[in-house]
Amino acid sequence: MEINFTHKQSAHCENGVVSNLMRFNGFEVSEPMVFGIGSGLLFSYLPFLKVNHAPVVTYRVMPGFIFNRFAKRVGVKIKREKFKNPKQAQQRLEENLKNNNPVGLQVGVYNLLYFPDEYRFHFNAHNMVVYGKKEDRYLISDPVMEDVTSLSEKELEKVRFAKGAFAPKGHMYYPISFPEKLDLEKAIIKGIKHTCKDMTAPVPIVGVRAIKKIAKLIRKWPAKKGIKTANHYLGQIVRMQEEIGTGGGGFRYIYGAFLQEASKILDNPKLTELSVEITKIGDLWRDFAVDASRIYKNRSAQEDAYNKIASQLEEIAQLEEIFFKKLKKAI
Amino acid sequence: MKKSEVPQDSSSLESANIREMYYAVDENGEYTTELSTGWDPKKIALDNAIQDIKERTEAAKQKVLKNETSPIEYYMELNKMDVGILASYVGIWTWRVKRHFKPSVFKKLSAKTYQKYADIFDITVEQLKHIEN
Numbered sequence: 001m002e003i004n005f006t007h008k009q010s011a012h013c014e015n016g017v018v019s020n021l022m023r024f025n026g027f028e029v030s031e032p033m034v035f036g037i038g039s040g041l042l043f044s045y046l047p048f049l050k051v052n053h054a055p056v057v058t059y060r061v062m063p064g065f066i067f068n069r070f071a072k073r074v075g076v077k078i079k080r081e082k083f084k085n086p087k088q089a090q091q092r093l094e095e096n097l098k099n100n101n102p103v104g105l106q107v108g109v110y111n112l113l114y115f116p117d118e119y120r121f122h123f124n125a126h127n128m129v130v131y132g133k134k135e136d137r138y139l140i141s142d143p144v145m146e147d148v149t150s151l152s153e154k155e156l157e158k159v160r161f162a163k164g165a166f167a168p169k170g171h172m173y174y175p176i177s178f179p180e181k182l183d184l185e186k187a188i189i190k191g192i193k194h195t196c197k198d199m200t201a202p203v204p205i206v207g208v209r210a211i212k213k214i215a216k217l218i219r220k221w222p223a224k225k226g227i228k229t230a231n232h233y234l235g236q237i238v239r240m241q242e243e244i245g246t247g248g249g250g251f252r253y254i255y256g257a258f259l260q261e262a263s264k265i266l267d268n269p270k271l272t273e274l275s276v277e278i279t280k281i282g283d284l285w286r287d288f289a290v291d292a293s294r295i296y297k298n299r300s301a302q303e304d305a306y307n308k309i310a311s312q313l314e315e316i317a318q319l320e321e322i323f324f325k326k327l328k329k330a331i
Numbered sequence: 332m333k334k335s336e337v338p339q340d341s342s343s344l345e346s347a348n349i350r351e352m353y354y355a356v357d358e359n360g361e362y363t364t365e366l367s368t369g370w371d372p373k374k375i376a377l378d379n380a381i382q383d384i385k386e387r388t389e390a391a392k393q394k395v396l397k398n399e400t401s402p403i404e405y406y407m408e409l410n411k412m413d414v415g416i417l418a419s420y421v422g423i424w425t426w427r428v429k430r431h432f433k434p435s436v437f438k439k440l441s442a443k444t445y446q447k448y449a450d451i452f453d454i455t456v457e458q459l460k461h462i463e464n
Contacts, residue, residue, distance in 0.1 A: 009352055009366075010352060011351070011352040011353065011354060011364070032354070032362070050413075052380060052383075052384075052411075052413075053383075053413065110411070114347060115347060115349070116343040116344060116346055116347040116349070117343070118343045118377055118378075118381055119343070119344075119377075120411075121411060122411060122412060122416050144349075144351065144352070145349060146348075146349070146350060146366070163416065163419040163420040164412075164415065164416035164419050164420070165415070165416075167419065231379070232379070232380075232383055235375075235376040235379045235380055236376075236380070238372060238373065238376045239373065239376045239377060239380065242370065242372070242373040242376075244349075244351045245351075247352065247353055247354040248332060248337075248353045248354065248355070249332065253332060253353065253354035253355065253362075254354050256354065256356075256362060257354045257362035260361070260362050261362075275362070276360070279332070279356060282332065283332060286332065289372045289373070290372050292372070293371070293372030293373075293375045293376060296375065296376065296379055297375050
């Protein structure tokens with residue numbers, strides 16, 4: 001069985017799954033629109049969590065939040081199911097496929113064999129769509145891939161039941177009811193307001209203040225942790241920022257695309273100006289990545305170099321603070 | 332970023348025929364998308380992370396050979412895991428997994444426990460007990 005499903009590549013997996021599932025159900029919503037309405041943009045530092053032996057920063061909201069917020073704001077209902085028993089998880093998946101319903105799945109990356117070895121970490125918040133089964137292989141639309149692919153029953157079970165942080169537990173989801181017409185205007189405004197609130201939150205580990213916090217830590221790392229660890233930590237920040245799925249510049253470019261599209265829908269030229277502004281901020285994030293990579297490439301950088309990139313981050317933090325205050329006023 | 336500036340550096344993505352998608356602006360300032368084969372600053376970060384795992388794995392191997400830890404720690408590093416991830420895969424408390432790192436404790440594990448670890452690492456019990464094989 002094969003469902004007539006159009007695969008369209010996206011930068012980010014969760015946006016892509018939502019956008020592709022919406023298209024299947026007759027609603028054309030772009031990836032940046034899903035990301036913006038779902039308030040996907042963020043900066044956060046998670047001091048209590050370590051991944052690959054380094055502190056975790058994230059440039060986006062928690063897995064699942066984008067779809068939940070998007071659905072709520074445009075009036076779509078989602079059904080989510082998790083399973084203890086892999087056999088039951090497979091059964092429910094096949095029932096949906098038989099009913100001509102493609103579903104989204106949360107999976108772990110480590111056992112996704114179509115990714116290059118270097119990219120296979122124990123990361124459990126990847127998303128894909130299953131849209132059929134042919135000769136015992138599931139037909140897979142992975143939004144970060146140019147083309148569709150397939151997985152055997154065993155391979156799919158492995159990634160659906162990956163373990164560790166954010167273990168998917170067979171997590172399957174799909175939209176079940178839709179409004180007659182999508183009311184994007186109100187949803188866009190809600191999405192923007194939420195992101196502005198997050199980014200300017202008076203909490204030290206979220207938004208602009210978290211960027212400042214990381215800048216401070218970067219200044220301390222070489223003396224406190226040693227060059228090797230400092231570079232390892234720095235490398236992880238850059239990887240999170242430029243990982244596949246960010247669209248470049250820690251999601252700032254996708255957000256720029258969203259503001260440009262939103263400007264047309266809301267007939268608000270200010271949002272076009274702000275789109276240009278966040279694009280420039282995205283460029284600064286890219287510059288930061290370039291300079292950070294120079295440090296960890298040499299493996300024996302001077303303390304001065306760390307101070308320099310910390311100052312770059314502080315500048316970005318300041319610009320984002322101004323940006324999100326302006327954005328809040330613009331809508 | 333301008334569309335023409337989207338980096339096309341070589342990376343391991345090519346071997347898997349993957350190109351990742353960027354959002355960038357065209358000559359008219361309109362946002363569009365462009366595919367990229369890779370970007371050096373990211374490649375260096377990833378290479379370093381892989382190098383770090385290799386070093387950890389090699390260090391664990393030496394410790395096993397010197398009888399300072401059990402092969403479980405070596406296979407854990409080889410599979411890019413940490414204690415938390417491994418514990419969650421085998422379904423054993425973290426502190427008990429850590430105890431299994433002790434060569435003296437490892438020697439006395441039950442056949443069932445050996446099999447559990449071997450299954451997770453996708454190896455035989457023989458390979459689990461003797462890392463040279």
